[in-house]
Amino acid sequence: MAAASTSSKTTGGLDVAFILKKSVISALVALVLFSLMIGIRTEAGSDGQLTYWTRFGDLAAMVATVFGGSILIELLRHWWGPVETVRVVPPSASKALSLAGRALVPVLLIFAFLVPVIFYNERYILDLGILVLTYVMLGWGLNIVVGLAGLLDLGYVAFYAVGAYSYALLATTFGLSFWICLPLAGILAAFFGILLGFPVLRLRGDYLAIVTLAFGEIIRLVLLNWQSLTGGPNGISGIPRPTMFGIPLTPGDDGLAALLHIEFSPTHRIVFLFYLILVLALITNWATIRLRRLPIGRAWEALREDEVACRALGINTTTTKLTAFAIGAMFGGFAGAFFATRQGFISPESFTFHESALVLAIVVLGGMGSQLGVALAAVALIGGFELFRGLEQFRMLVFGMAMVLLMIWRPRGLIGHRAPTVYLERNQAISSDLVKEGHG
Known part of the structure; x- marks a missing residue:
């Protein structure tokens, strides 16, 4: 009974501890990555020696931005919820998008x-x-x-x-x-x-x-x-x-x-x-x-x-x-x-x-x-x-x-296009005799 309530809290309710834990981890990763990129600035001085100065304020602002952004992303994921169904685009909207795509190149x-x-x-x-x-x-x-x-x-x-x-x-x-x-x-x-x-x-x-x-x-x-x-x-x-x-x-x-x-x-x-x-x-x-x-x-x-x-x-x-x-x-x-x-x-x-x-x-x-x-x-x-x-x-x-x-x-790029140049316009049925072992 307790396990069921915990599970419902995790999936249905807002798990504050999980969000904070994930945000802290993201902030720590950002702190490690940005310490040498932003926190410390090095440059060759006029005498040829390497000089450096710190920018801890900028580093803290960047880490705080990552922490707040991680919280915001998790909240948006919680509010939107999992996408369980495919949203069907209305025919009118699909036609309008198609016309816009054709007109973009000219x-x-x-x-x-x-x-x-x-x-x-x-x-x-x-x-x-x-x-x-x-x-x-x-x-x-x-x-x-x-x-x-x-x-x-x-x-x-x-x-x-x-x-x-x-x-x-x-x-x-x-x-x-x-x-x-x-x-x-x-x-x-x-x-x-x-x-x-x-x-x-x-x-x-x-x-x-x-x-x-x-x-x-x-x-x-x-x-x-x-x-x-x-x-x-x-x-x-x-x-x-x-x-x-x-x-x-x-x-x-x-x-x-x-x-x-x-x-x-x-x-x-x-x-x-x-x-x-x-x-x-x-x-x-x-x-x-x-x-x-x-x-x-x-x-x-x-x-x-x-x-x-x-x-x-x-x-x-x-x-x-x-x-x-x-x-x-x-x-x-x-x-x-x-x-x-x-x-x-x-x-x-x-x-x-x-x-x-x-x-x-x-x-x-x-x-x-x-x-x-x-x-x-x-x-x-x-x-x-x-x-x-x-x-x-x-x-x-x-x-x-x-x-x-x-x-x-967009993991496949802005316009992911892998469709072949030549393809069948309609599906064709294949006899079962052709796909038996030794024949297909």
């Missing part, structure tokens, strides 16, 4: 084309838009390898670097134009993708991630130490800017402004770069969607779901993996070439593991296999850094907490 596309018109005098917003579109293109390229083929690649920045250095070396050494160097940079990046693919044909999961991570570091160290070719840590400067069909965007008499008889403005080049990366990103998206509907795209999806079953169906997994690495690397090379011509200067510091982790986070948070999800995640991640810039050293902490909450709320 609206975002129209807005992207109008950004230079709306924010023509906002140089900061235009530069941020170019940066976001660059990462959207990188995310769509990595999405082929990770989202469609299911191959975990932690060294994607290597292809980004190969594309950038290929364009920089070809343009500065041979004087080739951007439009000639762009496809060459993509081809060279695809070649390096094949070089990476051969050693990892038999690797999966964590082992594949370690090898790809090592490949990215090898490329970075080669760029850093091969000074006669890459300039080493000094990088390559004086990279030529792209032209509009051979017409430079300069204030001279042969520039675009002089030919159109309009006043020259430095914003013309920024707008041109914005539309250039937008077109490159849209080409990447279009090619990915088309490839996904082809047999090679279906082979990628089969490899992602089950490699053993993929082999049993007679699919050549060697060719499938190599094409995924090569095509994904090619789009990374295109993005690298654009990055080089936009910056005018590149160095190995721009191609660290942090870039690979950021692009992979965009793909995972957006939803592996989802083109729209990757684009939205790129806007959120890159734009999110700018929104939290005023928080200084707490920016990464707030941003990390937001990512953790997103993974708890």
Whole structure:
């Protein structure tokens, strides 16, 4: 009788002791984790010695926030109760959501084309838009390898670097134009993708991630130490800017402004770069969607779901993996070439593991296999850094907490899309004779 009352109190009533115990444990964990991150700040002094100072007030505020947030979460769970039944969405609401989802892509596309018109005098917003579109293109390229083929690649920045250095070396050494160097940079990046693919044909999961991570570091160290070719840590400067069909965007008499008889403005080049990366990103998206509907795209999806079953169906997994690495690397090379011509200067510091982790986070948070999800995640991640810039050293902490909450709320990403390209429209009955032992 007492056990029954205790059980009813635990399940039906509010168990204050359990909530407090869980909140205290969460606060203690936060105290341990944040002690060195927030409580103690270290920095190199003017004399070269390590100096430190304490911020116990900020640490106490963070621990108190975790304690109060844990209590609030438990109270919300108690008030909402367990979800025992599936809530059916009304047909009208379902239809409205479907229409909103279909209209989202055209609206975002129209807005992207109008950004230079709306924010023509906002140089900061235009530069941020170019940066976001660059990462959207990188995310769509990595999405082929990770989202469609299911191959975990932690060294994607290597292809980004190969594309950038290929364009920089070809343009500065041979004087080739951007439009000639762009496809060459993509081809060279695809070649390096094949070089990476051969050693990892038999690797999966964590082992594949370690090898790809090592490949990215090898490329970075080669760029850093091969000074006669890459300039080493000094990088390559004086990279030529792209032209509009051979017409430079300069204030001279042969520039675009002089030919159109309009006043020259430095914003013309920024707008041109914005539309250039937008077109490159849209080409990447279009090619990915088309490839996904082809047999090679279906082979990628089969490899992602089950490699053993993929082999049993007679699919050549060697060719499938190599094409995924090569095509994904090619789009990374295109993005690298654009990055080089936009910056005018590149160095190995721009191609660290942090870039690979950021692009992979965009793909995972957006939803592996989802083109729209990757684009939205790129806007959120890159734009999110700018929104939290005023928080200084707490920016990464707030941003990390937001990512953790997103993974708890949407474990498959913003738009989790794992539906196969080809599937049966209706169920088909199979005779019992076909599934007997020895026959199926």
